Amino acid sequence: MQPLFDDFTVDTVLPWQVIAVRLVFAILLSGILGFERELTDRPAGLRTHMLVSLASATFALVAVEIISMQVFADQRVQTDPVRLVEAITAGVAFLAAGFIIFKRGQVRGLTTGAGMWLAAAIGLSVGLGLWTIAALSCLLGTIVLALLRRLEVKLAIKKPTPGAEE
Template sequence: MDALLAEFTPQTTLQWQVIAARLAMAVLLGGILGFEREMADRPAGLRTHMLVCLASAVFAIIALEIVAMPIFSDDQVKADPIRLVEAITAGVAFLAAGFIIFKRGEIRGLTTGAGMWLASATGLAAGLGLWVIAGLACFLGALVLALMQRLETGLELKKPKDKGNGQSGSKDG
């Protein structure tokens, strides 16, 4: 019974409050990035961006904990934190690519895919405790999504979305 209790006793290097703060920040920042996509009625909106950001933060925290685990302190075991970035980038790129479609001579979904990629980078930064990077990435990403849409519409580079028939003049979705 003691072994079972010991198994469920927190054994992380980071305090649970720090882990909770990093994960909560990732969810919040992912929500900010996904909000504009939700307002633009895109398939990958609020919840998707929040989950991508959260998952990236979880992977980052797991990587930090793995590096600190005594079982991996042997000289035979080498940890390469860059592999984490590569794995998250590849995974999210695959997911984001699913939103990019070519239909009737137009490419759609590029902005949504890019937003998901940014959400993963933001989550990775939050998971690693790189608060300034996570916050600035989120702020600038939200700024680009919100302001550039208005600018493109104002300059008539893109037609405003017609909510009535679900069609959009936006080519980058």
């Protein structure tokens, strides 16, 4: 019976406080992007962006922990961190593609899909502890989403979003 309980350990390479901060930071940064999407009444908003980023950060943390697990220390087991990036990219691309709609000769949802992809990248960056990359990506993504939308409206490239303040 004891071996069964030995398997239920909370030991991780990273301290739980670091894990918690990374997960919360992923939620906060992607929440900024999601909030902008909410303001413009887009289908993938605050909660969706936060969940995508949280999931990506979780996958990154799992990858960090897997690399150090004794069960995977065998010579025959090889780790390739790039596979993590590829898997998250493919998964989120599939999810983001669901927001893209072609209707009456118009393509809609591309920016929402791109925002989802960026939220995943931010989450992955935070999960791996790459704080500067995550923060700068969030800042630049917010600038692109919020400020360039206003510029497009002023230049009459896009119509104002109903209900959004100009």
